Amino acid sequence: MAYQPLPLTTDNRVKVSTLPAVIDVISGSITTTQPSINVDVAGGTVVADVSTASNITIFNSGTFSGINCTFEGSIAASGADNWFAVQGVRTNSNTIELTTGALSAQPAYAWEFSVNALSRFRVxxxxxxxxxxxxSMKLGSYATEPIPAIQSHAITGTVTTSLGSTTIAASASVTGLAWYYNGSLSNTDVTVKASAGRVYGYDFYNPNTTAVYVQFFNALIANVTPGSTSPTFSLYLPPQTGRDMMRTVPMSFVTAITICATTTATGGTAPTLPIEARVDYL
Incomplete structure (x- = not known):
C-alpha cells in the first residue's frame, strides 16, 4: 500500500488548507404550525446546529399558502424551552425582520443572520x-461581525463640524428685489406689500427741520391706525437728512408690509412736510 507523504512548509510544519470548512446545506420542511415557542410539534420547525458557524443564510421554496415563520435562536445545545427571537436581514435590501411574513410563494430573496454566539437556529x-x-440553510464558517444592516442606531451626543474654505455659487436664475417708492409719505399708512415679505433695504429723506419717524407694521393696511397700532419697527430720521441701508439679514413680515411717517416713534401726527421713501423687498 502506497503512502502519500504529508505536505510540509519550508520550516517543516504540516501544511493545512487555507479554505474554510465545507458545510453541507441543511434542509427541512414546514408541514404544520407550532403555535407555542416551547412545545415542539413535528413539522412545525426546521432547526440547524450553528455552534461552529458564524453566520447563516436561509431560503424557502415549495408549493404552499399563507405560511408565516418566525426566526429564533438558542444558546442551549438542546431543550424546547430556551428559544428567543432573533433578527435577520433580507439579502436584497437592508430590511430587518423577525418573521417571514405570510408567504404563499417562494420569495425573491433570502435572509442572513449572525449566529456567532448561538448554539441553535430555527424557523x-x-x-x-x-x-x-x-x-434550505447554509452555514458560513468565516468569522464575521453581526449583520451590518442591523447595526444602525440613533446618533446621540454633541457633534462639532469644522468648515474650511467655502465657495458660494450664484444661482443660474437670478431674481432681483422688488422696490416701493413714495415721494410724499406722511401719516397715512401705505402698503409696501400686501402679503408676507422681507425688507432688504430702504432709502428715506426727511426735508423737515425736525425729526421724523418711519413706522413699519406687520399688518394689512386695513388693520393699521397710526397712533393706535404699535409698529413692528420705527426708524429715526434726523432733520433734513437722508438714511439708507442694505441689510444682510432682512426684516421679516409674516402678514404684510405697511409703513407711514410721523413726528414720533409710535404716534399718528403728520410731519410738516412729507418725506421721500423707497423700500427694497421680496
Whole structure:
C-alpha cells in the first residue's frame, strides 16, 4: 500500500488548507404550525446546529399558502424551552425582520443572520393555510461581525463640524428685489406689500427741520391706525437728512408690509412736510 507523504512548509510544519470548512446545506420542511415557542410539534420547525458557524443564510421554496415563520435562536445545545427571537436581514435590501411574513410563494430573496454566539437556529411556523414549505440553510464558517444592516442606531451626543474654505455659487436664475417708492409719505399708512415679505433695504429723506419717524407694521393696511397700532419697527430720521441701508439679514413680515411717517416713534401726527421713501423687498 502506497503512502502519500504529508505536505510540509519550508520550516517543516504540516501544511493545512487555507479554505474554510465545507458545510453541507441543511434542509427541512414546514408541514404544520407550532403555535407555542416551547412545545415542539413535528413539522412545525426546521432547526440547524450553528455552534461552529458564524453566520447563516436561509431560503424557502415549495408549493404552499399563507405560511408565516418566525426566526429564533438558542444558546442551549438542546431543550424546547430556551428559544428567543432573533433578527435577520433580507439579502436584497437592508430590511430587518423577525418573521417571514405570510408567504404563499417562494420569495425573491433570502435572509442572513449572525449566529456567532448561538448554539441553535430555527424557523418556526406560526401560521399556515396549506402546502409544504421547504427550507434550505447554509452555514458560513468565516468569522464575521453581526449583520451590518442591523447595526444602525440613533446618533446621540454633541457633534462639532469644522468648515474650511467655502465657495458660494450664484444661482443660474437670478431674481432681483422688488422696490416701493413714495415721494410724499406722511401719516397715512401705505402698503409696501400686501402679503408676507422681507425688507432688504430702504432709502428715506426727511426735508423737515425736525425729526421724523418711519413706522413699519406687520399688518394689512386695513388693520393699521397710526397712533393706535404699535409698529413692528420705527426708524429715526434726523432733520433734513437722508438714511439708507442694505441689510444682510432682512426684516421679516409674516402678514404684510405697511409703513407711514410721523413726528414720533409710535404716534399718528403728520410731519410738516412729507418725506421721500423707497423700500427694497421680496
Amino acid at each position: 418556526r411556523a406560526t401560521a399556515r393555510t396549506s402546502g409544504t414549505q421547504v427550507w
